[in-house]
Amino acid sequence: MTLKGSCLCGAVRFETQGTPRDIVACHCTQCRKSSGHFIAATSVAPEELTLVEHRGLKWYRSSSAAERGFCQDCGSTLLWKPASGDRISIFAGAIDKDVDLPPIVSHIFLAEKGAYYDVDDAAERHQATGAKLTLD
Amino acid sequence: MYRCYCTLCQKQSGTASNAATLVRQEAFEWLHEAESITIWKMDSGFNSHFCSTCGCPTPNPIGDGLMWVPMGLLDSVDTPTAVHLFETYRPAWDCSSSQDCLSKGVENVEALYNALANHESVEQ
Ligand SMILES: [Zn+2]
Ligand SMILES: [Zn+2]
Ligand SMILES: [Zn+2]
Numbered sequence: 001m002t003l004k005g006s007c008l009c010g011a012v013r014f015e016t017q018g019t020p021r022d023i024v025a026c027h028c029t030q031c032r033k034s035s036g037h038f039i040a041a042t043s044v045a046p047e048e049l050t051l052v053e054h055r056g057l058k059w060y061r062s063s064s065a066a067e068r069g070f071c072q073d074c075g076s077t078l079l080w081k082p083a084s085g086d087r088i089s090i091f092a093g094a095i096d097k098d099v100d101l102p103p104i105v106s107h108i109f110l111a112e113k114g115a116y117y118d119v120d121d122a123a124e125r126h127q128a129t130g131a132k133l134t135l136d
Numbered sequence: 137m138y139r140c141y142c143t144l145c146q147k148q149s150g151t152a153s154n155a156a157t158l159v160r161q162e163a164f165e166w167l168h169e170a171e172s173i174t175i176w177k178m179d180s181g182f183n184s185h186f187c188s189t190c191g192c193p194t195p196n197p198i199g200d201g202l203m204w205v206p207m208g209l210l211d212s213v214d215t216p217t218a219v220h221l222f223e224t225y226r227p228a229w230d231c232s233s234s235q236d237c238l239s240k241g242v243e244n245v246e247a248l249y250n251a252l253a254n255h256e257s258v259e260q
Contacts, residue, residue, distance in 0.1 A: 008147045008184065009176060023229050025151075036148070036193040036206030037139075037155035040230065060190045070191030074176040075184040077150030077191060091150030092229060097143065101229040115214035116137055116207055117155070121231040 003042070005095040007076035011056025012069075014078075016090065018048035022105040023092055025123070027113035030062050034070070034077050038113065040104060041080060041089040049088050137207050138219035138252060141226040144182050148193065152230035155207040157215065158249045164203040170194060199245030218252050 003020055006013040020042040031039035051057065057079075058072040069079030080089035092101065106124040107113075119125060139153040146152060172188040175196075185196035198204040207213065219242060242248040 006147075008144060008178075032208035033192045034190065034208075035150050036208040037151055037153065038208065040151045058191070062190065068191065070186070072174065072188065072191075074148075075174065075186030075191060075193065076147045092227070093146035093148075093150040093152065097225075097227065101227070103229050103231045114155075114207060114210075115212045117217065123231070 001099065003090070003095050003099055003101075005078075005090065006053075007056060007071035007074050007078060007094065009056065009071060009074035009076075011053060011073045012051070012071045012076070012078055013053040014090070014094075015050045015052055016044045016048050017050070018044055020044055020090070020101070021087075023101055023103070025104050025107045025119075026109055027107060027119075028109035029112045030068075031109070032112070032114060034062070034068055035091075039077070039080075040092040042092060042095075042101065043087045043089040046081070046085060046088050049090070137215050137217055138221060138248060139217055140221040141224075142222040143225055144178075145222075146225070146227070148184050152227050153220075154193075155217075157205050157207060158198065158202045158245070158252055159205060161197065161201050161203050164195065164205070199249065202245060202249055219248060 003016045023040050023042050025040045027038045056071040056073040057069055059067045059069050062068050066082045070077055077091055078094050104123045107119050108126045108129050110125055111127040137155055137157040139155050141153040145154040173185055173194050174188045175185050177183040185194045187194055193206045195203050195205045242251055
């Protein structure tokens with residue numbers, strides 16, 4: 001399945017090859033601040049992500065463990081990569097709507113979620129990272 | 137607070153919707169001067185204000201004397217979702233909250249503020 005996506009202004013555009021991981025929602029404090037709400041992300045292996053346009057892409061080292069990618073021109077919240085470098089997360093809001101991705105399978109870091117919303121769907125719920133499905 | 141599911145807000149937030157609230161400007165105060173905010177504007181009036189260093193969305197003026205504040209920046213505020221905007225654009229993968237909101241649309245920013253302030257039901 002090929003996914004395509006972009007930021008609001010077009011200064012970052014990407015395509016993926018391979019099978020994207022199921023969508024995981026992360027409610028950690030970092031994701032809440034960078035999103036303004038919480039994050040939902042799929043992921044691929046780094047070599048399966050092609051940056052068709054990357055002139056706007058800026059990486060911010062949010063912790064020793066990871067960097068967050070956003071568009072420095074329009075502020076769109078786009079990518080997350082762990083220092084280990086084995087996967088790269090793609091935020092679902094950036095992905096073009098011509099592909100219907102399956103529903104969120106897991107919620108992680110619910111211990112840090114905002115008080116203003118409830119998580120009441122059928123997906124797995126984890127207070128921290130999931131056993132198998134981290135935001136990797 | 138309200139959520140907007142339009143595709144602009146999806147890209148800005150990276151998820152299915154934004155989540156934000158509005159406060160009167162006189163009720164808002166910067167505790168640390170915002171010195172590195174990038175502003176991106178569309179002709180339609182949609183705009184994105186964000187920290188140039190880390191990309192987080194930042195509060196910004198909207199409408200007549202209001203401030204837009206992203207919920208994700210706030211520390212443990214418990215307020216219901218009063219308004220959903222552009223819910224027809226809600227992506228199929230988002231099933232994360234089925235909680236009912238009180239109204240489904242508003243005519244303008246002032247009406248949105250009133251809906252959030254009063255939790256009134258307004259017609260789309
Ligand atoms: Zn951009
Ligand atoms: Zn997170
Ligand atoms: Zn919107």
